[in-house]
Amino acid sequence: MVVCGDDGLAHRLATELRGVYGEQVTLVVPPNERTVRPPVVGRARAVSAALLDRVVSAAVNRAAGNGSNAAGGSEPPGNERVMEAAEPTETVLADAGVERAAALALVYDDDETNIRAALTARRLNPRLRLVLRLYNRRLGQHIEELLDQAAALATGAGDPAGDASTTVLSDADTAAPALTATAVAGTTKVVHTDGLLLRAVDRPPTGPGRGGDPGLATLALLSTTSNDPAGADGSESSGEQGPQLLPDATAVREATGRGTVVLEQVSYSAAGPALSAGRGVGVVAPFASLFSRRLRWSLAGLVVCVLALAVALWLATGVHPLGALYLTLLDLFSINDPAIGASTERQVLQLLSGLVGLLLLPVLLAAVLEALGTFRSAGALRKPPRGLGGHVVLLGLGKIGTRVLTRLRELNIPVVCVEAGPEARGLATARRLRVPVVLGDVTQEGVLEAAKIHRAHALLAVTSSDTTNLEAALYARSLRPDLRVVLRLYDDDFATAVYRTLRAAHPHALTRSRSVSHLAAPAFAGAMLGRQILGAIPVERRVLLFAAVQVGGHPQLEGKTMAQAFRAGAWRVLALDTGARERERARGEGGEDSSEDVQSSGLVWDLPESYVLKGEDRVVLAATRRGLAELLGRRPRERAAT
The missing domain is CATH 1.10.287 (Helix Hairpins)
Known part of the structure; x- marks a missing residue:
């Protein structure tokens, strides 16, 4: 994997690929004196190292601690190589190994730089998987079609699915899922599929022959030390059993003294009455x-x-x-x-x-x-109805706020928006979705009260100003000390300081502060691995990946029953996606904002064990890194942990 960028997102993305997915990464960044924001990049490296220590295996960590930088170049420990270059020219991309790479991410802050480098990289390697960071989404759609067409002409028909693909992402696409999940589920162990939010929940041990609710699926058995303060991270020392990913039914029944990780669908519930479909998204007022x-x-x-x-x-x-x-x-x-x-x-x-x-x-x-x-x-804007409660107050209707609003309504979650500018781009979306909007400066008294903040379930502050988000969060906490607060902050150190301070001041309330690079990295990493990757959930020091896979072309799945397609410790089919074709057709006809109301996700979870998977089926599965690599035909890597 090759990552090119000039801010903290590039370092975050490299760490995500290296630590979570176990990929070999070449990072191309400007020299320190030419970096746009040197303090942010420096801090991102430090934070990335801390994140890596919590994710990868102990053996990899020990090897990383013994690494050293090579003279004349930046060679950090582990499987990452760092190059310094002012611009991603053809020579720089060739030296980075683009001709042999599986994927390239261009995350520069300038759209023109990313487009120029993408055109060059596509010429150097027509089979390269490209991921671009573009702020102009309309231009991004045209660039995506152009690069895909160029790859098809260069490689010919019959290229494997997922190879030579081009994915264009913006800040709104990358930040909205994480912000929505944090506000709704209160955890980062979530996976967002089309119209559905899934959450991995840790359950305490219940003894042998457990008969508790398994949720949608049992994803893992936790280590025997997971409930011991001395082994809080699930260490596998002293002969203790480590976490067991994707266990079969027999292993779950026989497990004693071990907690489980269960997949659940997030159902929104909060104190107070919520908006009904008629009151929240109706066309004609009641x-x-x-x-x-x-x-x-x-x-x-x-x-x-x-x-x-x-x-x-x-x-x-x-x-x-x-x-x-x-x-x-x-x-x-x-x-x-x-x-x-x-x-x-x-x-x-x-x-x-x-x-x-x-x-x-x-x-x-x-x-x-x-x-x-x-x-x-x-036909314009609605006011919060009388008696509204249990809703999410969304501050800011810019690029990210608009996407967050759309995702919240897709999950049928009541929302009240607060926007200072009457010309904000998201007001049209709020008007179409029949979402109540309060126009006013959120820093002024009475604005949050008009949004019924005293009866809200959570506050999502996603304006473009860090100080505005922080001031709104502090004022909301003065009104509701137990309010769940999620802030979008740009600087990583600032986000960490805000989180720690609010957590110390209000220990019984949930607080989350996220930087842009922290939110963007997982989405970019998933796109680099292929469009089929939905997300990843950490299980102690290991990782479970979730992917949407077409059954055709995979002999491990095609023609097999659900029971035969399950391989313990490698992969497990969770659901059958029956609505993929309809959703793709709707997006192609109506664009990105064509879906206004909540649509059925089309996922069938209760498939019988005797169901035979057909080639035209599209399934959602959970897999380990090694299992997904084997299933998708990728070259497995020799690592100490799967």
């Missing part, structure tokens, strides 16, 4: 919201007066009840003849009906004006 409560009471009072007058006329004159109501309405609208020569009761009732008619005119005018204003706001 009838009750057309008129204010005072106006509804006024209309009800006038109706009661009309009925009372009709009853009085019926009793006074003895006419038919329907006739009495008809005469009362005629008097009410002043279209009846004067009751000259009629009884005194009839004349008095006619005068009272005319008076009620005069009172009815302003009420009807107010109703028309309120309904007109409501329908206008229904």
Whole structure:
């Protein structure tokens, strides 16, 4: 794998590939004096080393500790090589080994630099898997098609799926899944598939013959020291059993004194009433919201007066009840003849009906004006409804905020947005999704209160200003000390300091602060390994990968039953994706924002053991690094840990 970049994202990405996926990485960065933000890059290296110590095996860590930098070049320990170059020219890419590489990530801060390097790399290696970081998403779609077409012409038809692919990612694509998962699930052990959020949950040991709920699947048995403070990381010293990934049913039943990691689907639940589908995403506003409560009471009072007058006329004159109501309405609208020569009761009732008619005119005018204003706001922006609770307050509707909003609504989670600028790009999406929006500066008093922050489930601060996000989080915590808070911060050290301070000040509330590079690295790493990679979940010092694989072309799966396709410790088919073709067709016809409401994920989890996998099936599976490498035909690497 080759990674080229000029900020902390490049180092984060290299660490992710090296530590989580066990890949050999060549990192190309500018010289220190030419780096755009030297402090951030330096800190990213230090943080990356700490992350590596927690992820890779003990043997790899010991080997990393004995490494040394080569003279004249930057050669960190482990399986990473660092090159220094001002720009990714053809010579630099050739020296980095692009002609022999499996994938190349171009994560420079400048779109033009990434595009120019991608065109050069595609010419050097037509079968190279390319991952680009572009801020212009419309341009990125055209570049993706152009590079894929160039690869197809250079390699010819029949290239294996996933090879020579081009993936264009933006900050919104990379940050939105992690922010959404943290706000909803409160953990980083999540995998987001189309319209579905999955979470890996650690469960304590329950003894032999456990009969607890296995969730969607049992992913691993934890080590025997995982519940011991002396072996909190699941160390395998002193002959203790380490974690067992993807165990079979027999191993799960016979396990004693070992916790399990179970895959669960995240179902959103929070205190307080949530937005229903009609109130949150309906096209037409409900009838009750057309008129204010005072106006509804006024209309009800006038109706009661009309009925009372009709009853009085019926009793006074003895006419038919329907006739009495008809005469009362005629008097009410002043279209009846004067009751000259009629009884005194009839004349008095006619005068009272005319008076009620005069009172009815302003009420009807107010109703028309309120309904007109409501329908206008229904086509523009909604206000948070009365009684709303258990929702997510989203601050900022820029690139990332818009994508986070879309993902939250795909998960059917009620949202209230707060945006300072009336021209923000995400307001159109909020209007279409019928999401309540509060316009105002979040740092001003009363704005968060208008968003019902005192009854919210979580606060997601994703504006472009670190200080605004921090100030909003502190103010929200002053209103709700136990509120779950997730902040998007740019600087990694600043994010760490904020997290530690808020955690110390509010130990009983969940706080997450994430830098952009921290959020982006997993998505870029998954794209470099292929579009089929959905994500990774750490299990103590090992890693489980989740992938979407087409059964055709894999003899280990095609024509096999679910039971035969399962290989303990290597891979396990979790679900059948029946909606992949429909979703791809919808994206192709409607674009990235074509899905407005929650759609079915199309994943079938309860497949019988006798189900035979066909070549046209697309499945979601969990696998170890070595197992996925064998399944996808990649060259396995000799490592101390799988």
